Every structure is written in structure tokens, then in C-alpha cells.
Amino acid sequence: MSVLTGFLATVGMVRDLVENIAGEKAFVQSLMGAGVDPHLYKPTRDDVARLIRAKIVFYNGLYLEGKMIDVLEKIGAKKPVHAVAANLQEQYLLYPD
DSSP states (O other): OOOEEEEEESSHHHHHHHHHHHGGGEEEEESSOTTOOTTTOOOOHHHHHHHHHOSEEEEOOTTTTGGGHHHHHHHHTTSOEEETTTTOOGGGOOOOO
């Protein structure tokens, strides 16, 4: 069995999700390490290069990666970039008071 490579997730929890769905069929890396606040994270030039090199990019969405949205949208014009939370139904979302 061959393992698909070139999968990149923005954060560890999205990487874990993709790995659990793909199983041993895919190798998924994450952009941000543990302890990094994805709300405040701004991608470096090297991060953008990793995103460009990836075959497919997965991110949480719902503004978790707030400062990366522009980069993700630009890259998404040229390759598959998926917000894994994009199809959550409104009734399941929690909003702060």
C-alpha cells in the first residue's frame, strides 16, 4: 500500500482529524506546533512556502486561523484547500456572550 504525502494541516487537531479519517493511507504534517495560538498566528515566509508545496491543505475554519485566511484563500485558488468545519450546521455552533 502506498502512502499519500503532501497533506498539510494548519493545527494539530486538524492534522489528527485528517489522520484518523485517512488512516495509514496518508502522511499529514501540521504547520503550527503545540502551544501556538492559531488566532494570533501569522505565517512566515517558510510557512507560506510549505503551504504552496503541499498537495492539499486542511484548516479548521470558523476564523480559528484568523490571520491566515487571506493566504489560505489565495492558495485555495490553485489547489485544494479545505476548511474542515465549513459544513457544520449553525445549530451546533457556540457563540460567546
